[in-house]
Amino acid sequence: MKSLEELAAIRDKMKNNAAVRESDGDEIRIVVGMATCGIAAGARPVLNAIMEELEKRDIKNVTVAQTGCIGMCKLEPIVDVYIPGKEKVSYVLMKPEKVGRIIAEHVVNGRPVLEYTIGAYEK
Amino acid sequence: MMEELSLNILDIVQNSIAAEGTKIEIGIEEDDAADRMVIRIKDNGRGMSPQLLAQVEDPFVTGRTTRKVGLGISFFKEAAETAGGSFHIGSQLGKGTWVTAEFQKSHIDRQPLGDVAGTLTSLILLNPDIDFFLNYRVNDDTFDFSTEEIREQLGGGIKLSHPDVISFISEYLSEHLRALNGGVGI
Numbered sequence: 027m028k029s030l031e032e033l034a035a036i037r038d039k040m041k042n043n044a045a046v047r048e049s050d051g052d053e054i055r056i057v058v059g060m061a062t063c064g065i066a067a068g069a070r071p072v073l074n075a076i077m078e079e080l081e082k083r084d085i086k087n088v089t090v091a092q093t094g095c096i097g098m099c100k101l102e103p104i105v106d107v108y109i110p111g112k113e114k115v116s117y118v119l120m121k122p123e124k125v126g127r128i129i130a131e132h133v134v135n136g137r138p139v140l141e142y143t144i145g146a147y148e149k
Numbered sequence: 150m151m152e153e154l155s156l157n158i159l160d161i162v163q164n165s166i167a168a169e170g171t172k173i174e175i176g177i178e179e180d181d182a183a184d185r186m187v188i189r190i191k192d193n194g195r196g197m198s199p200q201l202l203a204q205v206e207d208p209f210v211t212g213r214t215t216r217k218v219g220l221g222i223s224f225f226k227e228a229a230e231t232a233g234g235s236f237h238i239g240s241q242l243g244k245g246t247w248v249t250a251e252f253q254k255s256h257i258d259r260q261p262l263g264d265v266a267g268t269l270t271s272l273i274l275l276n277p278d279i280d281f282f283l284n285y286r287v288n289d290d291t292f293d294f295s296t297e298e299i300r301e302q303l304g305g306g307i308k309l310s311h312p313d314v315i316s317f318i319s320e321y322l323s324e325h326l327r328a329l330n331g332g333v334g335i
Contacts, residue, residue: 027328028321033302036313060275062221065160066151070264073271077319081312090310092275094167095219 054088054133055108061095067102068121075122076105079129088133101147107132116144151224153263154188160221161190161248162272166279168194168246174282177265179254179330181288186254186262191247197240205238225250232259262330266322269294273318277310285329292329294322
């Protein structure tokens with residue numbers, strides 16, 4: 027079973043890479059709606075999928091944050107992706123299965139997955 | 150309604166965060182002999198006035214000015230009361246708020262506890278500067294977890310939201326909770 031002593035290894039590994047985390051200038055932000063409506067609609071597994079995907083791909087320049095209810099409860103879970111210098115993209119009716127493509131195509135390669143966006147929903 | 154009680158916990162803790170709590174304690178207690186399950190959430194946030202406290206359990210009284218409360222409390226209360234249990238919320242201005250939900254464990258309408266590790270990991274990832282405590286007791290076995298001890302082991306300067314740390318916390322909690330309750334809580 028895992029023990030807290032293993033954190034020492036993580037700490038030492040990070041000390042060696044200290045410089046990597048310092049440059050926060052070009053941080054990408056992924057924001058998940060975590061109000062009652064978001065949680066009830068399944069935001070937690072979506073958030074966990076985002077976390078796992080970032081870890082799996084070893085992506086370090088992304089901050090994951092939360093927001094409240096923005097009044098579009100029926101479209102939750104909603105995930106916003108902010109890439110510096112570009113317009114915000116909102117993904118609606120999110121599911122863990124959609125996360126892989128969003129990370130690969132949008133966060134890594136800069137091309138939003140249009141079919142999952144709020145714009146596609148409204149058409 | 151929430152599908153799992155661990156989602157109610159996630160939701161209620163959002164109120165604590167909105168109330169600027171910096172120290173949030175989650176207690177879960179399962180007692181098979183007494184056929185009881187208790188969930189407690191306590192924060193050191195700004196607390197509520199007696200007037201607001203008297204209204205928070207009613208979803209239709211809450212308005213935009215009291216945005217930090219809404220359906221979440223009603224959901225949790227209903228989950229407890231439909232499972233042969235009870236619900237209590239207390240608060241004091243400047244001191245904090247505490248919520249207790251009690252369930253008849255074997256009740257057919259009691260929602261499963263679900264993924265407690267997922268709830269805690271999500272909270273830590275999104276709020277790496279808040280101190281979270283978990284005390285989870287199943288009959289005679291107890292598991293204690295706190296972000297304070299994680300911070301102590303990590304030393305200063307490393308955020309708990311760092312992917313490597315979050316991944317460790319996720320696995321650590323899943324393993325220890327599985328050992329305690331035999332897997333995702335039922």
